[in-house]
Amino acid sequence: MSSFVDIQYIKYPKELDRKCLxxxxxxxxxxPSGGHEYTDFCGKIKEIRRFYCCMNPDCELHAKPLNPSPLNVLPFKQFSLGIFKWIAQEAKLYKQKPAQICERxxxxxxxxxxxxxxRNYINDIDVYLSNQIDKRTIQLLKAQGKIILALDGQNPDNKGSALWLFVDLISNRVLKIVILESADHLTLYTLVEEILTFYEGELTGLVSDKQSSIVKMRDTYYPEVPHQYCHFHFLQNLWNHIEVKDGHLHKTLTKAVNNLYILTVSKTxxxxxxxxxxxxxxxxxxxxELALRSLVKAGTKKFERLRGxxxxxxxxxxxxxxxxxxxx
Ligand SMILES: [Zn+2]
Ligand SMILES: [Zn+2]
Structure with missing residues (x-):
């Protein structure tokens, strides 16, 4: 990991074509937001989120500063949502202890x-898993009266249980975290209804990737609710996942080369x-030796090149x- 800080501007989702959801x-x-600096798997990022509002005075989202792009980092957190989710999976699905997670x-x-x-992140996750939502979030959501719900339960490895996150994109608050054995459309519908009842909010929009169970839930139960299937963010999540695995491959190869006898034996x-x-x-x-040392040097470029x-x-x-x- 380098100390280089990558500045990312989060604009209005391309898929929405500058239209109100x-x-x-x-x-x-x-x-723009003041900027949030955090660490992701690939290094430090400074995220500047641009806020927009609906120009239609009759719209419920009029004068509400908004950016319905999926979150890359939770408010005030030092590490990305990706890392937060990785820790949650290690702790909750694979029963790893903080010391083991730290090392891994x-x-x-x-x-x-x-x-x-x-340990703090795991405590946060436990609070959500046991449904003890903080008072501030409840107050905020009840005053708001509407919810733009981002559903996120990607499981690129498809290994059984998955961690699902439900975030409101008006307040940027996490509303619910659950572990699901199977996430069929009925299970998701039940959870969404639980959230709407608990926070006394109206479902103003849905944001997710295009998993079939989410699409089926929306088409069956919320055909009138505006939705945004985020292809770009879905691809970005997939790419990040691949990039992490590729980083591991690169590290393994570099280590193997560096440990070769002809590169480690004493010069005398x-x-x-x-x-x-x-x-x-x-x-x-x-x-x-010179050839091998230069062969292992390579960089990654988003959607183009993987160094491993x-x-x-x-x-x-x-x-x-x-x-x-x-x-x-
Ligand atoms: Zn509007
Ligand atoms: Zn998007």
Missing amino acids: SCGSSVGFLY IQDQFGVKISESTI SKIFFEGIGKASIREVFREV VKVYERLSLYVEEMEDVLAN
Whole structure:
């Protein structure tokens, strides 16, 4: 992880074409947020969220500063929603202790997060799982009277249970977290109804990816409710997931190369080489060492290039070449 801070501007969702989610009128830009700096799997990010409002004076979202893009980070948190969810899964689905999670997240992703922060996040999650919602959120939601509900229960690995998050995109508050064995449309509908009843809010909009159970729920039970299926954010989430795995691949390959005997043996260590005589092993393999060290250097570019895959391809080619040379 580098200390470089990537600035991300969160604009109005492309899919909505600058139209109000509720009434379809144009929205106008209001102001940007002050900026929220947080850490994600790939490093530090400063997120500036731009807020908009509906220009139609008769609309319930008129004069409400709003950006219905899915959240990348929860308000006031130091680590991304992705990391928050990863910790939740480790703790709740795989029953890992804070110390184990701390070690694994550092080892796998190079993310430094203290055991006490992990413990705090798990406490937060436990509070939601046991339905003890803080008074401030309840007050805020009841005063607001409407909810733009973002559903997020991606499970790219498809390994059984998944953690589901329900966030209101008007207040940016987490309304519910549950672990679901199966998330069919009826289960999701029951949860959405529970949320609406509990917070006494009207469902103004739905934001999610295009999972079939969510689409079926919306079409069956809320055909009148405006919805936004976020392809871009869905792809972004998938990419982030792949990028994390790819980072692990890159780390494994780099480690394997760095641990090679010809790169680690002492510079003064000499053996007899045919046609050369007694010579330093490192000196004889210097060219190979330089080649390998440069082969493992690669960068990742969003939606274009994965450094782990790149390095794997290069190393495979290099090994093939070497085998050819040795065979002749
Ligand atoms: Zn409107
Ligand atoms: Zn989107």
